[in-house]
Amino acid sequence: MIRDYKRSASYISNKRRHVRPLFLLAVPLALTATAVYATFQIMEVPNTPTIAANKPAVDTIKLTLPIPAKNNPASTATPTIAALQLESNLAQLATPPAPPEATIETTAPTPSLSKKEHRIRSGENLAIIFSKLGLSANLLHRIVNSNKTTAKLAHIKPGETLHATMDAKGNLHELVLEHSAIRSLKILPEGNSFKATEVERQLEPRTTHRLESNIAQLTIPSVPPEDITETTAPTPSLSKKEHRIRSGENLAIIFSKLGLSANLLHRIVNSNKTTAKLAHIKPGETLHATMDAEGNLHELTLEHSAIRSLKILPEGNSFKATKVERQLEPRTAHATGTVTSSLFTSAQQAGLSDKLIMELANMFGWDIDFALEIRAGDRFSIVYQEDFLDGDKYRDGPILAAEFINQGRVFRAIRYVDKTGHADYFSPNGKSVRKAFLRSPVDFRRISSRFQKSRWHPVLGKKRPHRGVDYAASTGTPIKASGDGKIIHRARKGGYGRAVIIEHGGGITTLYAHMSRYASKQHRGSRVKQGQTIGYVGKSGLASGPHLHYEFRINGTHRNPLTVKLPAANPIAKKYLADFKQQAAPLIARLDVLSKTLMAEAPSN
Structure with missing residues (x-):
């Protein structure tokens, strides 16, 4: 036994003799342990060290070394590292990082974009909306003048929404006019111009029940009656929902979307006359x-x-x-401008809305023909009211005072509301700026034929007198009564085609011919007011194209409608004259200041 062998005296005295058997025993044990360990290392290459990396997600590298030969004494220490497993960061050992110069950017960085939107309200125009969105008037001018499609941006309506996307520098990236949930106008920058695309989303057709006129017959079971019992909890937890009404929707559909029952709808609209007005919904409203x-x-x-x-x-x-x-909170504002090419363009550049421009033209329309008499260099100054809601401008109010200088002639008008609530415009001395008759009873494109003793008739092919003025306009353009009066003729009249004759008093009558159709709810003997629609432009009778033939007669004698002196409307009543002058004084003083400032800023010739 080894134990007895070590205790013997001969072992102590003769060490060299007994060490060799112990060494011979250690070598086989080491070789056996190495073989067993190597068996568990599945991968083994006899003569070449290898690095085997498993899946990229495992940060482990296995190093397998060859087993030394038994007869090589120099390698007796090698088996202790024959199968060494190294833990390391695979990302640093397996794949070295690429140098910075080896990385190439293939796409430009995405700009930081911001989005704004504005829901269009009644009375607003694009100049106001662009200002609220932080866009310039110059940008608006460039967009609407790019092409016919981008010009459609000007045809905004209340209830539509304008979306603007801009980069960090305020440059426009995209502009979308959302007409409805399915129709929109998309405008994108294209070089120095703009490109517009009309977008229409496809609808998914489904079959549904239609709400009949008799709401009592609705049978849409959305919520059982027992689940809609009215409760009277003192402090209930409330939730709010809203729905913007779209074209084609009815209350049954809207109530269903809001989670309300058809039974509740029936109870509401049948409660009384006021609640029944809920049924009179319109697109653009919100419930x-x-x-x-x-x-x-x-x-x-x-x-x-x-x-x-x-x-x-x-x-x-x-x-x-x-x-x-x-x-609404009324505030007073003013604007001035000089006509360059047209009144409409110059007034827009001065910040006036379409409503104010038309009001200005109608105010002085009895003295100035804005289609024929406007000249470059004409000047205008107006003081008007703005209505504010919660600190934001809601709409333009009426013009309070205005001045227009046309070819050196100065015209002024002051708005006055009497104690009966009637509002009208008067000159500073109290005379009405409104005449008893409109100079042009239709919004026309051009005058196609003037008042003359003899002209070549385009249909009859011979010369004959032309005792009126022909205003060329599109078929269907409304024709307005030029003054208050009574309809004495409303039927076909020979070559005049469909015609209307109005008697105004004082021996004055006016004739409107070649109509396509008459206005509804009027007949012979009906009373009409100045500016009221009496018919629509057409080409009935002897006419070569759509236009209005307009005649002005005094005691049966034809007069030139463009040059005849029109009688003025009644001046301000004497009992209101003192109050009018008191209210007009500060407005006239403000017009004086605006006029002097505008004249000083005008470029000298």
């Missing part, structure tokens, strides 16, 4: 519903506009409706 945690209606509001709404509240087993109208 707001406030409900408690159990789905019971707490409040329903039909928002007609930002200032007008219909509020409906539960009242016992019925409902109560109230009309709500918010008060």
Whole structure:
């Protein structure tokens, strides 16, 4: 035994003799352990060290070394590292990082974009909207003048939404005019110009039930009656929903989207005459519903506009409706300008809305023919009212005072509202700026034929007198009564075709010919007011194209409608004259200052 062998005296005295058997025993044991360990290392290459990397997700590298030969004493220490497993960061050992110069950017960095939107309200124009969106008037001018498609941007309507996408420097990236949920006009920059595309989304057709006129017959089972019992919790948890009404929708569809039942709809519209007005919905309006945690209606509001709404509240087993109208804050503003190419363009550049421009033209339309008499260098100054809601401009109010200088002639008008609520415009001395007759009873493109003793008739092919003025206009353009009076003829009249004759008093009559059709709800003997539509442009009778033939007669004698001196309307009543002058004084003083400033800023010739 080894133990007895070590204790013997001969082992101690003769060490060299007994060490060799111990060494011979250690070598086989080491070789056996190495073989067993190598068996568990599946990968083994006899003569070449290899690095085997498993899946990229495992940060482990296995190093397998060859087993030394038994007869090589120099390699007796090698088996201790024959199968060494190294833990390392695979990302640093397997794949060295690429140098910075080896990386190439293939795409430009995405610019930081911001989006703004504005829902168009009644009375607003593009100049106001662009200003609110932080876009310049110059940009607006470039867009609408790029091409016919981009010019459609000017045809905005209340209820539509304008979306603007801009980069960090304020440059326009995209402009979208959303007509409805399915139709929009998309405008993109294209070099120094702009490109517009009309986008229309495809609808998914489905079959649904239609709400019949008799709402009592609705059978849309959305919520069982027992689930809509009115509760009277003192402090219920309320939730709010809203829906913007679109074209083609009805209340049954809207109530279903808001999670309200058809039974509730029936109860509301049949409560009383005021709640029944809920059925008179229009596209662009918004319906707001406030409900408690159990789905019971707490409040329903039909928002007609930002200032007008219909509020409906539960009242016992019925409902109560109230009309709500918010008060606007009036403020005074002014604008001045000089005509360069046209009044409309120059007034827009001065910041006036389309409404104010038309009001200015109508105000002085009895003295100035804005289609024929406007000249470059004409000047205008106006003081007008702006209506604000919650600190933001809501709309333009009326013109309070105005001055127009046409070819050296100065015209001024002051607005006055008497105690009966009647409003009109008067000169500073109290005379009405409105004449008893309109100079042009139609919005025309051009005068195709003037008043003359003899002209070549395009249809008859011979010369004959032309005792009126022909205004060329598109078929269907409204024709307005030039003054107050009574219709004494409303039928076909020979070569005049469909014609209307109005008697105004004082021996004055006016004739309107070649109509395509008459205005509804009028007949012979009807009374009409100045500016009221009496028919529409056409080419009935002896006419070569659509136009209005207009005649002005005094005691049966034809007069030239373009040059005849028109009688003025009644001046301000004497009982209001003192009050008028008191209100007009500060407005006249303001016009004086604006006129002097505009004249000083005008370029010298």
